[in-house]
Structure formats: structure tokens, C-alpha cells
Amino acid sequence: MRAARARRLVAALAAATLLLAGSAVAVERYTVLPGGDGEVLTLLLLGSDEGPPRSTDITAGRADGFQILFVSGDRQHATFVSVPRDSWVSVAGSGNGRINNCLLGGGERCMATVEQVFGIEVDGYLATSMDAFKSAVDAFGGVTIDVAVPVSHGGADITTTGVQELTGSQTLTYGRDRKTRAGGDFTRSRSQAEILATAHQAVVADPAPDRILDTVSILRRHTVTDLTGPQLARLGFEALRLPPENVQRVLAEGVDAWVGRAAVVKLRDSAYATIKDAADDAQVG
Amino acid sequence: MLASVSIAGAAFAILGIAIGLTSDDEGPPPVADVSATPTASAEPPPRPVVEPEPEPEPEPVSAVLGEVVVEDLSATSTGLYGSGHPGDGAVPTDQPAVDAFRDAIVAAVDAHLLDQQQGGDGTLATDAALPLADADRPVGTATIALRIGVRGTPEWARANVDVTLLDGATEHTELVFAPGEPPQVLAVSR
Numbered sequence: 243m244r245a246a247r248a249r250r251l252v253a254a255l256a257a258a259t260l261l262l263a264g265s266a267v268a269v270e271r272y273t274v275l276p277g278g279d280g281e282v283l284t285l286l287l288l289g290s291d292e293g294p295p296r297s298t299d300i301t302a303g304r305a306d307g308f309q310i311l312f313v314s315g316d317r318q319h320a321t322f323v324s325v326p327r328d329s330w331v332s333v334a335g336s337g338n339g340r341i342n343n344c345l346l347g348g349g350e351r352c353m354a355t356v357e358q359v360f361g362i363e364v365d366g367y368l369a370t371s372m373d374a375f376k377s378a379v380d381a382f383g384g385v386t387i388d389v390a391v392p393v394s395h396g397g398a399d400i401t402t403t404g405v406q407e408l409t410g411s412q413t414l415t416y417g418r419d420r421k422t423r424a425g426g427d428f429t430r431s432r433s434q435a436e437i438l439a440t441a442h443q444a445v446v447a448d449p450a451p452d453r454i455l456d457t458v459s460i461l462r463r464h465t466v467t468d469l470t471g472p473q474l475a476r477l478g479f480e481a482l483r484l485p486p487e488n489v490q491r492v493l494a495e496g497v498d499a500w501v502g503r504a505a506v507v508k509l510r511d512s513a514y515a516t517i518k519d520a521a522d523d524a525q526v527g
Numbered sequence: 528m529l530a531s532v533s534i535a536g537a538a539f540a541i542l543g544i545a546i547g548l549t550s551d552d553e554g555p556p557p558v559a560d561v562s563a564t565p566t567a568s569a570e571p572p573p574r575p576v577v578e579p580e581p582e583p584e585p586e587p588v589s590a591v592l593g594e595v596v597v598e599d600l601s602a603t604s605t606g607l608y609g610s611g612h613p614g615d616g617a618v619p620t621d622q623p624a625v626d627a628f629r630d631a632i633v634a635a636v637d638a639h640l641l642d643q644q645q646g647g648d649g650t651l652a653t654d655a656a657l658p659l660a661d662a663d664r665p666v667g668t669a670t671i672a673l674r675i676g677v678r679g680t681p682e683w684a685r686a687n688v689d690v691t692l693l694d695g696a697t698e699h700t701e702l703v704f705a706p707g708e709p710p711q712v713l714a715v716s717r
Contacts, residue, residue, distance in 0.1 A: 299609075371606060452674070459676060462678065462682070472682060472683055472713065475683040
């Protein structure tokens, strides 16, 4: 009896040692349970400017990064709709203004604004700050981007073109710059979606379980969200189902305009139609 | 086949008659008052009833807890909040909740293994089969290594489950749990 116990103990210790040595099998396929409810998932992904001067409170700032992510019920398709931060809309609870003002009332107010302006349901939001964004990208290991033209903004310049791995600071520059590239705010919005889609590609390309949970942890620690920890974990694994080639990136189209002395963007009718279309099945067109 | 059975039956019948005759003619004198128990001496003493050996119960599975890594998911020092902002402080860990989650996961895996080695399909709610053992291949050892994400209370756990069966085969799976009673399986490796 004692010998049997000893054998079991040795076997258990051996197994534990193997695990500690990191030799656990890297499993490439996960089944997420229970299956999806078939409904499109709609999330707001917001980047706060933290207000001038930097208030260290992300909901004291404006949402200069403004993406609406639609994911189909079967998690096989997704669309990022990039909304220019200067889009002139009716902000929930505060009248007409730039859409980025909604974050001054918290992520929930941004959800209410989007629901009211575009007539869609929003399931949740994630908001981050500039410092947290940089920190998150660095924790993620950088982001690989094909840079078309050199970009500069606030010091962390990207001086070369072509495919390259950007640091957190450079990625923030890539997502913020609206002056050194043509297209201004529209180009910036597109770049933000490009960064997010690229991060998704990286997760799918390296689906080791700890890598997924690392990403979930990064999201949790670097964002303010109304999603629960288990919901984020589920989304992390559901992201593996989504083929990167099925991720669309579209821009909510608009035209530059003035309201008094404020430079704004007036969204075209096509922008409203695009968002309604994406809300239907997470695909545009 | 039928013929051989018939022949055997006839042989037993003849043998029975022969025994009966022998008993009547050549039996030893009774040693007790047979009037009180007229048939007792004529029948063989009852044989002790031999109960069939009970099926051995599968041994309860007792998974060994391997490495447990608790990961703090607080936003501290991530830049989400500035230094000194209340949001930047670490969220105190509810250790009893973490311990209870850990124990509940081990118990859930134990129950799954025990059910399978008793011939069941397992008790973990995984939509699809998660075969780690069966009635013909009981568990020798099982080790569970946990990584638990905690922000005050547990938010998720990844369980690396390694099973060595008594026949020497090994099974491995990874499960991601969310807190619940019992813990809910979020994802399972295939």
C-alpha cells in the first residue's frame, strides 16, 4: 500500500514537474462553451485622450479612438466601423456635439449615444487611455504593421516604411497622427482599426492557450469596461474562431464641416446605412 | 449439440437411480432418531451459501493539485490611471474566494473522472465528450495545474489536466473555467 502511494506520488510529481517545465501540450483548437446565442455582438472600442491637461482619469477625456466592432452570431465574421472622432451628432444627455464628447459621461453614455444616433443595440464597451494603450501594446509584444508613409506625432516617430514591428509608443503614434498623412481624421480612424485587426491576426496566428489568456489579461488590466472578466475570457477564445480574412474594416464616411468655429465631420447618409448594415450580420455589403 | 445434451441427461438420470438404490440398500445405520427428522439424514448437509464476489468499486479519484499561479488583474501601473489615482491601486484579493474556486475546480475534475471510470460520460458540461478515462481504463493519477485570474475575486481559471491511467496511457486536456456553482466551462481543448 505504501509502495503504491509512493508510486502515485512520484507519478504526480513527475507530471507536475513536466508542467512546470512548460512541456504542456500547446493545444491549437478550443471549443468555446456554450455555443453563441446567434446574435450579433456589438462593442464600442474607445481610446481616451484623458482630457487637457492629462487628468489620469480616462472618463475625464474624450474618445479620440472610436470604433464600433460587430461580430456575427456564429463568430465567423466581424466588421470594424471607424467613426471619426469629430462626427457631429446628438450626444446622449448633452445635446449636439462631437461624438467623442460622450466619454465625458463614461462608456455607458457612449453606448447610449451610438444606440440613439445609429439606431442599433450596443452590448458593451472597452475604453483605454494613451498610456495604457502603449503599455498594452508593449505587453502584447508589439504590433506588426505595413507602414505606407513615415508618421510622426509627439516624439515616437516612425521613420521608415514597410512591414515592421512597432513599439507601444510608435503604435500610438500610428493610431493618433492626422497631420503627416493624407486624409486627416479619416486616415487616423482607419489606422486604429488596422491596429486592432492586426492584433487579432497575431492572436489567431499563435493560439497557445496561455497566449490567449495573456491577451485577455492585457485587455482586463489596460481597459475600463462594463464586460465581466469571464465575458472577456470567452471573447478571447471566441476570437480564435474568427478568420482574419473575414474581418472587414470600413469607415463611417463624412465630410469636413464647420459648426460655428468648431471643425467637425458631418456623417453622410451612407455612414448611417453602413452601420445599420453591419449591425444586421456583422458584414458590410 | 442436442444429441450430446440428451446423452448427458440420460447418463445423469441413470446415475441418480443408481445413487438412490445404493442409498436404500447400503447406507450406514442412522445415528439419530430419524422419526423426528425423517428426511434430515437422507439429504446431504446444506452447503454454505457462497455469495458472489462484489464488483470492486472504482477507487475515488483524487486529483493532485499541481502548480497554482494566481494572476492579479488589477490595473495597477498599467497607465490606465495615473499614479495616486484610486483606480491605480491594487484590488485586494479575496483569498477565501480564490481557494473556494480552486477547490471547486479540482472537485469538478474529480467528479468527471470518477463518473467516466464508472462507465459514465463525465460530468463536466462540455457539449461534446471529454474522454479522459473509462470503465476499462481507470485513473492512476491525475494532476491539475491552475492559472487563476483574479481581480479581487476570481474571474477565470485555466486548468491543465494530466491523467495517467492504470494501463500507463496518458490523457491531457485544458479547460477554462468561469466562477459558478459548479464552475462553468468556458472553453475546452480538443
